[in-house]
Amino acid sequence: MNIITDNDLPIKQKTIIAIGNFDGVHIGHRLLIKTMAELAEEKKLDGIVFTFAQNPKNLLTSGEVKYLTGTEDKMRFLSEYGAKNIYFADFADIGGLSPEEFTDNILVRKFNADTVICGFDFRFGKGRAGSAEDLEKLLARHGVRCVITPAVYFEGKPVSSTEIRRLLSVGDVERAEKLLGRPYCFTLPVIHGRQIGRSLGFPTINQVFPEYRVIPAYGVYAVECVANGVVYKGIANIGIRPTVCKTGDCPVCETHLFDFSGDLYNQAVRVSLKKRLRQEIKFDSLDQLKDQIQSDIKAAKEYFLNQH
Helix, strand or coil: CEEECHHHCCCCCCEEEEECCCCCCCHHHHHHHHHHHHHHHHHCCEEEEEEECCCHHHHHCCCCCCECCCHHHHHHHHHHCCCCEEEEECHHHHCCCCHHHHHHHHHHHHCCEEEEEEECCCEECHHHCEEHHHHHHHHHCCCCEEEEECCCEECCEECCHHHHHHHHHCCCHHHHHHHHCCCEEEEEECECCCCHHHHCCCCCEEEECCCCECCCCCEEEEEEEEECCEEEEEEEEEECCCCCCCCCCCCEEEEEECCCCCCCCCCEEEEEEEEEEECCCCCCCHHHHHHHHHHHHHHHHHHHHHCC
């Protein structure tokens, strides 16, 4: 994956551009990236993903829209779907441009677009004034083609990042996986916890969700984790751990990896949520918590056994 910076602009050769926010990099986004990659191959031109360092909606709604995907995962998924070059635009720099200014000054002059590909619901320009159809008309004035990809449907509903956020908010990670084309995951550093899991005989890794990230419904999940390039199965509790923590503690993902021993502090571990096993519960004693953890481990192992 090649990162294009402002130092690389303007680009001399013609380019094929896929433009969008791509939060979640779901199966609808996959169609857009695939279209770009195929056109780039056919025309022997560089394909570029034009996306944003921040979610424009997040800036427009004062942080109310949470991110599904961190930058590292976003780049990895885009690359897996066929993107070779990516440009992260600073929305603060271009958010005030009119649709005409953005098209003329950015896509045509700086990126030397031959073809621009966007989704059917793409909005751009100051106040999100421009639509995909507006982009098509503005590009046509420069002899630049615009390809508008249609909605991708799953069970009669269009796939969207908004719907994926809703599914995660109720813990339906299995349906979210179908819309994403892969399990919902996050890659976060492992921090030091209170060692309570270890004292109960179930050592865990602790990861704190940044405030700008989507937090799935609290509860216990069967998970797959990638640590040091190795895949482990396990269980994760997402929430505030009411049995052992003070009120007001920030949400944490606390994961017990099966068949793992070692130290992962300060390392980034990817956690993929496969199935929600139960909601988060406050227990009256640590003994009750320990018994429940044993039941959760049994349920998760049965789940994974039935997947084969």
